[in-house]
Amino acid sequence: xxxxxxxxxxxxxDLCLRCSKKLKNGEVTKLDxxxxxxxxxxxxxxxxxxxxxxxxxxxxxNAVYLLVKQGxxxxxxxxxxxxxxxxxxxxxxxxxxxxxxxxxxxxxxxLVSPAEVVNTTTVFIPPSGDKEIKIQFRESDxxxxxxxxxxxxxxxxxxxxxxxxxxxx
Numbered sequence: 001x002x003x004x005x006x007x008x009x010x011x012x013x014d015l016c017l018r019c020s021k022k023l024k025n026g027e028v029t030k031l032d033x034x035x036x037x038x039x040x041x042x043x044x045x046x047x048x049x050x051x052x053x054x055x056x057x058x059x060x061x062n063a064v065y066l067l068v069k070q071g072x073x074x075x076x077x078x079x080x081x082x083x084x085x086x087x088x089x090x091x092x093x094x095x096x097x098x099x100x101x102x103x104x105x106x107x108x109x110x111l112v113s114p115a116e117v118v119n120t121t122t123v124f125i126p127p128s129g130d131k132e133i134k135i136q137f138r139e140s141d142x143x144x145x146x147x148x149x150x151x152x153x154x155x156x157x158x159x160x161x162x163x164x165x166x167x168x169x
Contacts, residue, residue: 001043002053003036004028010036031064032057034090042083048075055100058158060151063094067159073097104160108135111155115144118169122162131162139168 001007005028009019022028035057043049053069064087068076076083076097087095101107105120112135119136133156137145145166153163 001039001050003039004032004054004057005036007036007040010040029057029059031059031091035064035066035087038083038086038090042079042086046079046083049079052076056158058155059091060154062148062151063096064091065096065098065155067098067100070099070101073099098155100159104133104156107159108133108152108164111152112137112145112147115141133160133162133164135164135166137166137168142168 003010005019005022006016009015010033015023019028023030023033036054039049039052039054052072052075054066054072055069056067058065058067066076084095098107098111101110105117108120109117115137117135118138121134121136123132123134124130125132135152149165152166156162156164
């Protein structure tokens with residue numbers, strides 16, 4: 001199992017120098033500690049969780065997103081409702097598992113499912129050259145998109161380095 005902090009540190013409640021530095025530098029937060037402890041506890045009952053890899057935890061206003069390697073989303077969901085409820089109760093909001101993929105469009109499609117992405121366009125914003133991705137949905141999918149543009153940007157920026165917004169046509 002790979003977590004954002006060392007498994008031993010989470011189990012003993014005593015952070016090593018490397019994990020302490022991550023916490024101090026802001027690479028991880030107290031949320032990483034809480035979520036890591038719950039996953040370790042759940043792995044005692046569900047042995048298949050010992051093979052997961054938690055890459056990053058992103059907290060937004062409406063949800064907490066756990067970025068995992070490809071294939072691990074199913075394992076985490078397979079752990080059941082008790083596990084999901086423990087995570088949600090601990091973080092105080094909805095928990096969403098998302099899989100890390102290199103293809104930005106596939107990542108977005110997984111995030112906004114069951115809505116269907118019609119088109120994505122990368123826009124370069126002068127003068128800084130910042131990038132933003134523009135996502136087009138069908139008007140009929142308006143009620144299916146559960147994530148706000150602000151949340152999408154909060155997720156996309158640390159992972160891919162640019163913001164996002166969407167529109168319906």
